[in-house]
Amino acid sequence: MYSQNTFNETMNQWVDTQKKIFSTWQETFTPNHVDETQNKTNDALNPMEFFNPLNKINKDFLENNIKSFGKSMPFEIFHKMTNSTDTYAQLYNFWQNFISNANIGDSDLITKFSSQWQKDYMNIFSETFVPFFPQSMQDSLKGSTDIFKTYFNTTKKFSFPWIENATTFQDLTLKGYLGDHDALLKYTKLFRENYDKTFGKFFTAPIMGISREYFEKQINSMDSFTNYLNTQNEFYATIYSVGSETMEKIMTNYQDMIKNGNPPETFKEFYTYWWKENEEAYKTLFNTDDFSKLLSQLTEASISFKKNFDTLLEEQLQCLPIPTKSDMNSLYKTIYTLKREVRGLKTDIDTLTNELNFKEENPKVNNQ
Amino acid sequence: MYGINMEKSMNELFEMQKKCAKGIDVMLNMKDAEVDATPKELVYEEDKMKLYHYKPLVKNPCKVPTLITYALVNRQYMMDIQQDRSVIKNLLELGLDLYIIDWGYPTAEDMYLTMDDYINGYMNNAADYIMKSKKLDKLNLIGVCQGGTFSTIYSALHPEKVKNLVTMVTPIDFDTNDGLLFKWGKYLNIDSMVDAYGNIPGSLMNSGYMMLKPFQLMLDKYIGVVDNMDSPDIMQNFMRMEKWIFDSPDQAGETIRQFVKDLYQENKLIKGTLELGGNKVDLKNINMPLLNIYAEHDHLVPPSASIPLNDLVSSKDTKLYPVPVGHVGMYVSSKSQRDVAPTLATWIKERSK
Structure with missing residues (x-):
């Protein structure tokens, strides 16, 4: 049940939204006096500027009203809807900016715009999908988008081989940000090479002393984590690459559509065109053997890290008076084996009972 | 300007605004999405598996009872998702006597359950219970998706207990690249995953x-849901589907290990090398009538994975039934209610006399 206060809050937001719609309407259709001395364009005549506040109102309205729901099914749906409308709004901004530039005919401006958007587009992608994954996976996925920063900060702490390659790393980072599809992959590979030459050696070096076994587990865990991050980076570089390429294709096609006089008539039509192009591009990517292998590598790397980390945790928990997962698994195995045995014995008893009953009911058959 | 249709765009935006506003009211007054509503009775249970018997909706239902086996992935109430689109209700009204297996939600203690436990254990015990209570020596099977694979394997191992076999959107030939799951499955190191997780989390499968x-x-x-936000009925149906999609039980580790390795990766069912409980699964043992229903637009189980079954069995009475829907559409589409359920019920009744 929702309280009266919640209801009132919803109604107030509703009234407020209506006011906003009215003022947007007024601002749009009231003649807008232009200060010609400052050579300003008349914003009221720009259809993009006209749609912007309306779109924002829709989004705010939806977002504000989410708060009226508890953690219920409608809340979950609304939450996913706002996440989707965020993407919708970001795509809208892209559309708006593109429209503003597309008609200019200045190739430099288009290139500049394209570079900027390639950079921003990564954010759209990461923000689009992460909220839909299970909570347990979100942190690690979000982490992957910060890998550039992580790697860059990590490189600062490394000694010679890292300093030697620092310029290359910076170069590749910059290129990656500016949309060079191969730069991120090169970065990942170079990182791995340097890692193997430096920290990798440290992690695989033999360890001595009383705590040798424990340290080995710690080191395995750290090593597998680095490997996991590395593979995750390569995975998302591939994902983002396709997103970026598709965006370029969409921009080119859209320019052609404008030139040919048959562009999408509304933002919704553009949005539909956009997501269908992307869906198709990802379908093609996902169908390749290389992607299947990469997906498998990513799974393997994450599992390897989980295993090593679990082992380490269990080691630490051993001194506490609680059973570990391995202890429980052993118990489950025993129970399972016993259950199977009981089930088998029950079947044997049933068969024997049936045979006995049959013999008792058919003594003649029995004697033959 | 820029080819934008102002009037259309305006209408689109205001329409969206209006629907959002009405939608708030709809969502505030929405009750919990009711699913699985057709009356039924719990008649047998073993560990987490439950066997339900649906209350017949006709005076003289089909004399041979029918056992529905659903996949371990997701929940069986997809077949009874809403009363006006319920395959179960439809089949009951068409005169079938239905039982359904609810596999439940496996927990850590179930991680060692194998395909043998599911098929020769739970499924076989459920079938025996039904036959004993009806004093019959045969029953009909309807297997759905992975449940169809299980029903096929069961029919091959216990052909003497199966009167008729119906498979729906069922993967049999896993050596296909038509569906992404089949492609990705071949490269998956399922051993590692099961060793690390025990049971494979449902949320991971959903991702x-x-x-x-x-x-x-x-x-x-x-x-797209915004377009329908002002319609209580459509939103209620959306909620039902949303609830079902994310209601994903974890997968018992040893079972999914065998399913992926033996079937997705080695295609043993087709090769005749699959073993369960020490016995080889020979599809030629399937000699009862077979109705193989598949979805033409299925992205989870592509037609190429389902169709070969009819050529691999020894049954003389076999029928392939393509339906122009997707995997889930097989159960919730109007096409399914209008065509699939009547065809299925008629086919079973004609062979259950």
Whole structure:
């Protein structure tokens, strides 16, 4: 049940939204006096500027009203809807900016715009999908988008081989940000090479002393984590690459559509065109053997890290008076084996009972 | 300007605004999405498996009872998702006597359950219970998706107990690249996953399913819902489906290990090398009538994975039934209610006399 206060809050937001719609309407259709001395364009005549506040109102309205729901099914749906409308709004901004530039005919401006958007587009992608994954996976996925920063900060702490390659790393980072599809992959590979030459050696070096076994587990865990991050980076570089390429294709096609006089008539039509192009591009990517292998590598790397980390945790928990997962698994195995045995014995008893009953009911058959 | 139709765009935006406003009221007054509503009775249970018997909806239902076996992935109430689109209700009204297996939600203690436990254990015990209570020596089987694979294997191992076999959207030939799951499954190191997790989390499986159509399932679905926000009925149905999609039990480790390795990766069912409980599964043992229903637009179980079954069995009475829908559409589409359920019920009744 929702309280009266919640209801009132919803109604107030509703009234407020209506006011906003009215003022947007007024601002749009009231003649807008232009200060010609400052050579300003008349914003009221720009259809993009006209749609912007309306779109924002829709989004705010939806977002504000989410708060009226508890953690219920409608809340979950609304939450996913706002996440989707965020993407919708970001795509809208892209559309708006593109429209503003597309008609200019200045190739430099288009290139500049394209570079900027390639950079921003990564954010759209990461923000689009992460909220839909299970909570347990979100942190690690979000982490992957910060890998550039992580790697860059990590490189600062490394000694010679890292300093030697620092310029290359910076170069590749910059290129990656500016949309060079191969730069991120090169970065990942170079990182791995340097890692193997430096920290990798440290992690695989033999360890001595009383705590040798424990340290080995710690080191395995750290090593597998680095490997996991590395593979995750390569995975998302591939994902983002396709997103970026598709965006370029969409921009080119859209320019052609404008030139040919048959562009999408509304933002919704553009949005539909956009997501269908992307869906198709990802379908093609996902169908390749290389992607299947990469997906498998990513799974393997994450599992390897989980295993090593679990082992380490269990080691630490051993001194506490609680059973570990391995202890429980052993118990489950025993129970399972016993259950199977009981089930088998029950079947044997049933068969024997049936045979006995049959013999008792058919003594003649029995004697033959 | 720029080819934009102002009037159309305006209408679109205001329409969206209006629907959002009405939608708030709809969502505030929405009750919990009711699913699985057709009356039924719990008649047998073993560990987490439950066997339900649906109350017949006709005076003289089909004399041979029918056992429905659903996949371990997701929940069986897809077949009874809403009363006006319930395959179960439809089949009952058409005169079938229905039982259904609810596999439940496996927990850590179930991680060692194998395909043998599910098929020769739970499924066989459920079938024996039904036959004993009806004083019959045979029953009909309807297997859905992975449940269809299980029903096929069961029919091959216990042909003497199966009167008729119906498979729906069932993977049999896993050596296909038509579906992404089949492609990805071949490279998956399932040993590692099961060793690390024990049971494979349902949420992890769901993430994989959503990756099959990322933009449609993770984005457009929630944008598109705005178009229907002002309709209580449509929103209620959306909620039901949403509830079902994310109601994903974990997968018992040893079972999914065998399913992926023996079937997805080695295609043993087709090769005749699959073993269960020490016995080889020979599809030629399937000699009862077979109705193989598949969805033409299925992205989870492509037709190429289902169709070969009819040529691999020894049954003389076999029928392939393509339906122009997707995997889930097989159960919730109007086409399914209008055509699939009547065809299925008639086919079973004609062979259950």
